[in-house]
Amino acid sequence: MGADYIVIFAKVVSNLSDLLESWSVERSSELYRVAEWSGGYFRVSEKGDMLVQPSPSASDRAVSIPAIVEGLKERGLDMPVLLRIENILDAQISQLNETFIAAMKNLGYRGSFLGAYPIKVNQQKQVIDAMVHYGGPYHHGLEAGSKAELIAAMGMMIDKEAPLVCNGYKDEEFVDLALTAVKLGFRCILVVEMPSELPLIIERSRALGATPVLGVRIKLASQAGGHWAESGGERSIFGLNTTQLIDAVDLLVEEGLLHCLQMVHYHLGSQISNIREIRTAVNEACRVYAGLVKEGAAMKYLDLGGGLAVDYDGSQSNFLSSRNYSLNEYCTDICEAVMTTLDEQGIDHPIIITETGRALVAYYSVLLFNVLDRTVFEPDPLPAEMPKDCHPQLTNMLESLNGLSIRNIQETLNDTIYYRDEVRQLFNHGKITLRERSLAENIFWTTLNRILQTAKQLKNAPAEISEIERLLSDIYYCNFSLFQSLPDSWAIDQLFPVMPIHRLNEKPTRNAIIADITCDCDGKIDSFVDRFGSKRFLPLHELKELEEYYLGVFLVGAYQETLGDLHNLLGDTNVVTVSLHEDGKYDFSGELEGDTVADILSYVEYDPKRLLMKFRKTAEMAVKEGLISPLERKTVMQVYEAGLRGYTYFER
Ligand SMILES: *Cc1c(COP(=O)(O)O)cnc(C)c1O
Secondary structure (H helix, E strand, O other), X not given: OOHHHHHHHHHHHHHHHHHHOOOOHHHHHHHOOHHHHOOOOEEEOOOOOEEEOOOOOOHHHOEEHHHHHHHHHHOOXXXXXXXXXXXXXXXXXXXXXXXHHHHHHHHOOOOOEEEEEEHHHOOOHHHHHHHHHHHHHHOOEEEEOOHHHHHHHHHHOOOOOOEEEEOOOOOHHHHHHHHHHHHOOOEEEEEEOOOOHHHHHHHHHHHHOOOOEEEEEEOOOOOOOOOOHHHOOOOOOOOEOHHHHHHHHHHXXXXXXXXXXXXXXXXXXXXXXXXXXHHHHHHHHHHHHHHHHHOOOOOOEEEOOOOEOOOOOOOOOOOOOOOOOOHHHHHHHHHHHHHHHHHOOOOOOOEEEEOOOHHHHHHHEEEEEEEEEEEOOOOOOOOOOOOOOOOHHHHHHHHHHHOOOOOOHHHHHHHHHHHHHHHHHHHHOOOOOHHHHHHHHHHHHHHHHHHHHHHOOOOOOOOHHHHHHHHOOEEEEEOOXXXXXXXXXXXXXXXXXXXXXXXXXXXXXXXEEEEOOOOOXXXXXXXXXXXXXXXXXXXXXXXXOOEOOEEEEOOXXXXXXXXXXXXXXXXXXXXXXXXXXXXOOEEEEEEEOOOEHHHHHHHOOOOHHHHHHHHHXXXXXXXXXXXXXXXXXXXXXXXXXHHHHOEOOOOO
């Protein structure tokens, strides 16, 4: 038997075993780690479809995501689509509040919990509506960091017991707005972020005849790790250090307003993945709180800001995209830390406020898109015979390939890389033709492919094998813009769970990275959730002719929607909100068409009407010059106008 024959035989056997190997939806679920990151909202159905359910306990009300996609298609809504599931907000708000309530009850905490949703995390009206509505029973409030956010909050809030926390750098108008809210009876707390804000607040309070409730944002010495480390710690931009804090107390005493100071506030940063940092910070903040009580302030609230992390990769670790604690541990540890510090000094337990954003809204949105095309790095079949008089280096490469066995993998790898580099040199010196070089590259890729196949039979494969696997992985081109829809994937290498939303009863036989349709080489996802942190490629299914293949990027409800930009003039995607009902049915409770090309162009200051006019002139000139007929001009104009009205993404 010739060496070639053995290779072919091995290939047939491995294909056959692939076919025979049984696959199951459970294996898909494990492969994509669904149970680990889904928060109980997503799972794989017996048919191999991705399901979404309104709460972790409502498995009888699960709805198929591919069925939703079909419904959208029937309604003429194209991919990409951002799918929002309203019920998830309801469930997440309840979960946060109930977990705090339970922890407080367990520990005998003699205060209460109030949430304040930070508007910046997802400012969409739908989200704020949901916070106001579902937050009602818990008096879950809002946090505003700018005038626009405060104006939105004041227009939306009804509950006078829910907190309205005003953070951010404040000018006179901002202060006046907040004081107006105070006068209207809102539980509005003005947080002093900078020493210069206090005299302004005092002056405006007098002018408007309002008695403000004040908080102070403090700089903590305890520093948290992670991307946003600098927002905590001594170098943080906002907040008062201890000297400035004492100055503020003195000023309030002087003005006879110390009773207004009721809250200590800090924000460590977002996505704090290590519980130890959360505990250390609470401890330090409680010391400051106690200090202010001793100074005579009427302390009542302790606001811990945001930071409650989301386990995007499901590793339950202190990796950046994970968290090493459960919600219950978060709530319990915070309450315990507060009690330990304050009990010792006989101080009443405060109302604990958190400005939890990410953890409330991340699960709420899923980005859905179709795969448009793919590139595979599979070499062409090698010719039966080598061309006559071909360069000896090519023959060497072929011999090395044919000599590959399980015992000489590393050696073959080294040889083929060496020969390939030699061939490139020879080509640069004009010693090898373009056609010969092409053949050499083909032998090279064939060799890598066979090395990978052979290495699969080994227990301990050479270290380079995983690198080869990455080199040989496919590129799946997908209908979305990373810059518009997943800005944190690009900007800070945030991991999001990505997976097919159907065909999960089939074995995924390809390894791929994902590219978007911007022509930017950064427009790709090449890091995916894995048991050990992250991996460089994602197992996906073969594409079928005449059948769309859909992927979903999950947990994109926090920060992604308005941080995105117009790179390559790809605009907002279509957005659809579903609400899931008791009877297992669902309806489309909101539908927003994405940007048209005309919308996008007007954002960058084109006037679509004038563009059309100018283009009409260009077309008319073409008629005059005899390039097109008047009848063709009509078609040309129709094409251009339809383009202006159209979606910015790829349409089938
Ligand atoms: C961004 C921000 C938050 C939200 O933090 P999450 O980690 O998303 O919960 C809360 N408070 C302040 C002051 C913030 O700037």
